[in-house]
Amino acid sequence: MDAADDHKWFPWAISAIAKESVLRGNEYRHAEIDNRRLSKLVHLLNSSSDVSPGQSAASLLTPIMYEQFPYQESAYEEMARTHALLVYTEPGESSIPWDEVLGVGLDEAVRASHVLHAWVVNNAGRFDPRILDMPHFQEIYHKVAPRAEIEAAAKLLTADIPSLRDARREADERASLPSRLERYAYNPLKSQPLVDLGREGIWAPQTMLVSRAFLGANLYYRGLARWGKPFADELGDRTQRYVGRQLSLLDGVVLYPEIEYSKSQRSVDWIWVSDAAVILVECKAARLSLDAQAGGDSLAGVMGRYLGAARDQIDRTAGLIRADHSAFDHIPKDRPIVGLVTTAEQFYLAGTPFSGFQSSGAIPAATASLRDLEFLVGLPERDAAHLVIDHAHPNGEGGRFGGAFSDSERKRRNPILEEAWSHFDLLTDMDQETADSDK
Structure with a gap:
């Protein structure tokens, strides 16, 4: 051209x-x-249009967002997260x-x-x-x-x-x-x-x-x-560990891993205890199917299966805490409980009135992608907790979490991403600029 x-x-x-x-x-x-x-x-x-009579806002907006938004996201986080999530391995873990x-x-x-x-x-x-x-x-x-x-x-x-x-x-x-x-x-x-x-x-x-x-x-x-499935399971485990590593960046955070409260019965993946609330964090590595991304008939069902299961787990853990189950004696009972569902990929409409899925639950909850989480942990712990609380609603419609960060907050340092990027340190400045220069 x-x-x-x-x-x-x-x-x-x-x-x-x-x-x-x-x-x-x-x-x-x-x-x-x-x-x-x-x-x-x-x-x-x-100018092409495939809008059908009676089409929902979710089935109309979801394909547009999945078609366009990935091209507008910074390659820096995507490249760094690829290493941090899929290459980085703790001692004793398999690569x-x-x-x-x-x-x-x-x-x-x-x-x-x-x-x-x-x-x-x-x-x-x-x-x-x-x-x-x-x-x-x-x-x-x-x-x-x-x-x-x-x-x-x-x-x-x-x-x-x-x-x-x-x-x-x-x-x-x-x-x-x-x-x-x-x-x-x-x-x-x-x-x-x-x-x-x-x-x-x-x-x-x-x-x-x-x-x-x-x-x-x-x-x-x-x-x-x-x-096959062993890879999907491994990705789920890695996503859970990655969320914990990111949350640990919060200054002075009090964070507990999942709790086995009965044989083969476990709580949510992470319990974040803040002064303002107990935040129950459930991690999901699943991705929307192609039909769901396209706003097809499976969209509501897929959203319900992934986010609904996470909300159920949050409600179950909250119930155990409130019932004074001995496995949760170390969790405070004097403050509100809210949930945070983290997803490996962007569920763009999750948490909005346009999601097409009523993500209801007894415990108010917000949904955040790993990209959102990487920005969240750059805030002071107190501010990060309040942001989760502000976006946590019983019906899941607390507003799109990713839209809550200012440009300056998106530019805060994230040591995990910075360390991961260092593994590409042979890239020159010109190469880094080229990563997002193509139009």
Whole structure:
């Protein structure tokens, strides 16, 4: 695209257009695209509507948020959390053998994808493997990432058109969406964003997908495909430990791990005792299904299954505390009890009147993602506790938790993320800036 062009294309629109081109294009449609044609496609996408009569606010807003918001989140937290959640291991705990899936360690794969991202951004979206042999590129192998790691990542992220179509077909066999939700259906470019067009070269239609290919949901599904339920269980345990590590950053916090009050019966994952309230923290590593993210028929049921189960656990633990169960003798009884449900991914509408799920419970509760939690623990402990209390309501409609932080609060230091980022310390300043520069 001409650098002088003043158009600003929304990244989710480019992703959707690229997906349709990959899945529906053929050899007879070979006209070159220019800004005028691209502008027309973006306009058609933006003006398209699949609103159904009687559609709820949740089914209307959820797909829009899942389509757009991930592109607007800082890559810093996503990259750092990837290490802190999926690589960092306490002594005595088992590590995840990511090299079985990626060919290299996860840190190395993330760093190499960052190099590839910077590469395609600065080469108008093209990835030319011949540059690996050029003299000026050799310095990269010493300062940023070894050649073998870059090549391994490039191989994993590259696919031709038939392979991408096969990936979509396999995804549809596992869980297909109705045709009216095609805009939000699985996009194979999120896992393999480099498209091999043969003699036409290798291209990244949406360069932002390159640096995100080894983050978030992509890693979740790669791990699930390789290890199945044991991986999901491991992720649940890691999420619980990660939440505890983050809460421990609060100054002077009093924090207790889950309590086994009867054989094989446990409390919520963490009990945070603040001067203002006892905060019961339940962690959920589950992710919304693709149909739920698209605002499909399963949305309310999935929200109920995940958040509802967490609310039940909070209510159960609160009942034991109030009933003076001996296992909870060390928990104060002289202050209110509220709940905090933490989710591994963003449940964007959780805690709002538009969630589509009445997250009711006997104990008022708020819902926060790990991203929200990382901002929360930057506050003084007292302020953090009051923020949870302010967002905790019996019916779950306390307002979107993530919208409660000011710009300055989002910039507070988080030692866990900073330590995790240090594992990518071969990245130059230019690389870090490039992580969010693609539009």
